[in-house]
Amino acid sequence: MTGQLALFAEEQSSPAGLQYITDFIAPELERELIGRVSALPLQPFQFGAFEGKRRVASFGFRYDYALQRLQPAEPIPGWLTPLVEKVETHGGRSTRIGQVLCTEYDVGVGIGWHRDKPHFDRIFGLSLGASCKFRFRRPAGEKWQRYTLEAAPRSLYMMAGESRRVWEHSIPAVEAKRYSITFRTMADRKT
Numbered sequence: 001m002t003g004q005l006a007l008f009a010e011e012q013s014s015p016a017g018l019q020y021i022t023d024f025i026a027p028e029l030e031r032e033l034i035g036r037v038s039a040l041p042l043q044p045f046q047f048g049a050f051e052g053k054r055r056v057a058s059f060g061f062r063y064d065y066a067l068q069r070l071q072p073a074e075p076i077p078g079w080l081t082p083l084v085e086k087v088e089t090h091g092g093r094s095t096r097i098g099q100v101l102c103t104e105y106d107v108g109v110g111i112g113w114h115r116d117k118p119h120f121d122r123i124f125g126l127s128l129g130a131s132c133k134f135r136f137r138r139p140a141g142e143k144w145q146r147y148t149l150e151a152a153p154r155s156l157y158m159m160a161g162e163s164r165r166v167w168e169h170s171i172p173a174v175e176a177k178r179y180s181i182t183f184r185t186m187a188d189r190k191t
C-alpha cells in the first residue's frame, strides 16, 4: 500500500531540470509573433513516415535527417532578436541561443515521442495561440513514468538536465491552432 502511494507520488513529480513560467510575453507581442511566424515560408517537417504534419522554419542551424548532421540555415531574422535576448537573459549567464525553430500545429497535429538532437543543449519553448499538453515519459521498470505540463499560450518552458537528456517529450494532437518558437543552445561550445 505504502509502495503504491509512493509510486503514485513519484509519477506526479515533474522531471528534474524542467522549468516553466507563464506570461513570458504580453498578448500584443503574441499577436505580432503569430503574424510573423504564419508569414514565414513554413515547410512540412522532413523526417519519417510517422511524422506529424507540423510546418517549420529553422534559423541558425537545421538538423538534416538524411545527412544526420546539422546544416547551416538562414540567419536568425531581426524581428526575433529582442525575443532571443529575452530568452538568453532568462536563461542566465552564458546562455547563447544558436538555433531557433518556428513551428505551426494545425488542429489535429502534434509531435511524437522524441528527445531533441544531442547537437543542442538547453531547449526553451514559447507557446503561441493555444495551449497544449506537453507530455513527458521515461522508462520506470516495465512501465513509463509520466508527467504532463499544460503549456499555456505566452508561457515559456525550459528543458535542461534530466528533462532534456533522459525524458522523452511529445505533444498530442492540438485542439486549436498552436504556434511555438523553440530556442536552443548549442552543445560543445568552445567559448
Ligand SMILES: O=C(O)CCC(=O)C(=O)O
Pocket: 101, 103, 111, 116, 125, 126, 169, 179, 180, 182
Ligand atoms: O512545439 C513545441 O513546443 C516543441 C516542439 C518540439 O518538441 C521539437 O520541435 O523538438
Ligand SMILES: [Fe+2]
Pocket: 114, 115, 116, 169
Ligand atoms: Fe522536442
